[in-house]
Amino acid sequence: MSDHEHEGGEPELGLEATEAGHRQAEERIFQAETSEGAQELLPRGSTEASELRREVGAVLRLPEGGYVDLGDIDIERRDDETMIINMGPQHPSTHGVLRLMLELDGETVLRTKPIVGYLHTGMEKTGEELTYMQGSTNVTRMDYLSPLHNELVFSMATEALLDVEVPPRAVWIRMLMAELNRVSSHLMWMATNGMDLGSTSMMIYGFREREMVLSFFEKTTGLRMNHNFIRPGGVAADLPDGWQDDLEVICDTILARSFEYDELLTGQPIFRERSEGVGNLTAEEALALSLTGPILRSTGVPWDLRRTMPYLAYDKLDFDVIVGTYGDNFDRYSVRLNEIRESVKMIRQIVEMVPPGDYRLQDRKVTPPPRARIDESMEALIHHFKLFTEGFRVPEGEVYVAIESPRGELGCYLVSDGTSKPYRMHIRGPSFVNLQALPVLLRGGLMADAVAVISSVDPVMGEVDR
Amino acid sequence: MSVLPEVPRLPDRLVDQLAFPGRNTYLRMVSAFRDAGFELCADVCAVDYLTHPGRSLPDGVTPERFEVVVNLLSLSRRQRVRIRVQVPENDPVVDSLVGVYPGVEAMEREAYDMVGIIFSDHPDLTRILMPEDWEGHPLRKDYGVGRVPVQFKEAPGPR
Secondary structure, three states, X not given: OHHHHHOOHHHHHXXXXXXXXXXXXXXXXXXXXXXXXXXXXXXXXXXXXXXXXXXXXXXXXXXXXXXXXXXXXXXXXXXXXXXXXXXXXXXHHHOOOOEEEEEEEOOEEEEEEEEOOXXXXXHHHHHHHOOHHHHHXXXXXXXXXXXXXXXXXXXXXXXXXXXXXXXXXXXXXXXXXXXXXXXXXXXXXXXXXXXXXXXXXXXXXXXXXXXXXXXXXXXXXXXXXXXXXXXXXXXXXXXXXXXXXXXXXXXXXXXXXHXXXXXXXXXOHHHHHHHOOXXXXXXXXXXXXXXXXXXXXXXXXXXXXXXXOOOOOHHHOOOOOOOOOOOOHHHHHXXXXXXXXXXXXXXXXXXXXXXXXXXXXOOOOOOOOOHHHHHHOHHHHHHHHHHHHOOOOOOOEEEEEEEEEOOEEEEEEEEEOOOOOOOEEEEEOHHHHHHHHHHHHXXXXXXXXXXXXXXXXXOOHHHHHO | OOOOOOOOOOOOOOOOEEEOOOHHHHXXXXXXXXXXXXXXXXXXXXXXXXXXXXXXXXXXXXXXXXEEXXXXXXXXXXXXXXXXXXXXXXXXXXXXXXXXXHHHHHHHHHHHHHHOOEEEOOOOOOOOOOOOOOOOOOOOOOOOOOOOXXXXXXXXXXX
C-alpha cells in the first residue's frame, strides 16, 4: 500500500496520458462511425469561393444571378469568425430525424445543409418485392401523417396501369377520407408549429382536434394510422353506420375551434412578431426549387392539383384555393389554417353527395370476393386464393400519377413488366423536395427562428427518407 | 426545327406527353421545354431495366440498361410531360439539370445514390439517403434485397 502511494506522481501522469489518448482514439472512432463525410457541410476554409457563392446564391442555386449581389458575399471571412453547428438528428424540433448543419455568424445563419437519410428503410426496394395488393400496406408508412394520400396515389397509379375505373361511391369515399386526412395532418402541423413557437396550448388543442378525426378513421378503417384502407380497386370497407352524424360533429367542432386558433395565434402580437417576415420566399424561388403545396401557395401561386388538374371528383366540389402574398412563416400558417376550413367545407359537400353503390370494383380479378362467398362458391375460393398468393397481373407499362397531399405534390411513378409486382415504384415525396427550401429560408435569419422555419416547411421524415 | 416532339395527347388525362431524347439532346430538350412554359420539374428518378429489357419503346430508341425519367409540369398550360433518357450500363452519365431547374438537386442526388447514375456538372453529387461509405446502389436490380432468415434460435446476422 505504502509503496504504491510512494510512487504516486509519475505513474499517475502516465495513466492520465493514456486516458487522454484513449479518449482521442475513442473520439476518432466515434467520428469515423458517425460522420457522413462529403454529405456534410464543409468548413469555410476548405470550401471554394465558387461553392460559397453558390451556397449563398441560395444556397440559392438559382440560375438567374439577379437575386444574388456578389458584392454582398463575404467570401474572405475567416474560419474562426463563423461556427458550424449541428442541429439534430435527435432534436425535438426537427420533426423526426432531420439533421441540419448550420454555419453561424454570431446569431445569424449563413449556410445551411440538411442531411437526411437517417430514417431510410428502402421502401422503394421493398415495394418491388410486394404484390400490388400488398403495396398499399408499404406506401402508407411513408408519410405517416397523411397515410391515406399515399395509399390513394399508389392505388390510382395501379388502376391507371390496369385501366380500370373504380365505382363512384369508392371515389367519393376516397375523397372524403383524403380531406379528413388533410384536416388531421394540418391540425398536427398547427400543434407542432405552435409548440415550436412556445405555445403549448396550441399543441394540446391541435392534438385534441386531430384525435376526433383519428377516432373516425379508427371506426372506419380499424386503425388510427397506416390504414391500408384505400386499395387498388376501391376501398377496403364501406363507411360505418352513422357516419354522417360523426362527420357533422367533427365538422362543426373543428370549424368552431379554428376560430379559437385565430384568437390564440392569428391575432396575437407575439406570434405575429415571430412569424411575419421570417423565412421569406418568392414565387420564382419556389418554382425554381420545385416546391409545391402550401409553401408554393403561400408565395401567391394558385397551384393546387385538386383544382388545376382535378382527380377523383374534385371538379364537382366547390372550394377555394388559398394563397398567400409574402411567402413568410405567417403566410404558410394562414394557408394551412384556411385549408382546414376549406376541407371542412368540402367534407360537408361530400357527405351530401356520396352516391350509393359498390365501394369497390366487382372485378374478381382485382378485388377479392366477400368472405361469405368463399364458403359457398368454388370460383370465389379460387379467386381469393389466387389474389392473396400471386396477386393480380398488371399490364406492362409505366405511369406517373400525382395528387395534392397536405404537403404538396405527391407523385407515384410505377413501372410494370406484366407481373403481379411493380417493376419499379418511385414515390415523389413532397417533403423530400420541399426540404431544399431550408437553406433559402434560413439564410440571414436568426438562429432562434430556425426552429420556426423548419416547422413551417412541414417535413415528414418518413416520406423524406422512405 | 423545333425540339419539342409533336406527340398527340391521349384522351385519358393520366397519360402524359412522352419524349425520348438521346443523351446528347437531353439537356437541350429540357431547356426548350422550360422556355416553352414548363416552369417546374416535378420529379427525377432512375430505373434499372436489367431484368426487363423488352419494354415497349418507340421506333428509333435503343433500349439501354438504365433510364432516367424526368417529369416536367407546366402550371400555365396545366400539362405534364415525361422525358425518358436511355443511359448505357458501361457509361452511366447524363447531364445534370441543376442549371435549368435548381430544384432537381436533391432528386438527382437520390438517383445517383439509389441507381448509380452520374450527373455530370452536378454541384454536389454525394449520397443522400445511404451512408457515405455504403457500397453499391440499392435500387439496381442486381443488388440483393437482403433479409434476416426466420429462425428462433441462433439466427445469423442480416445479409
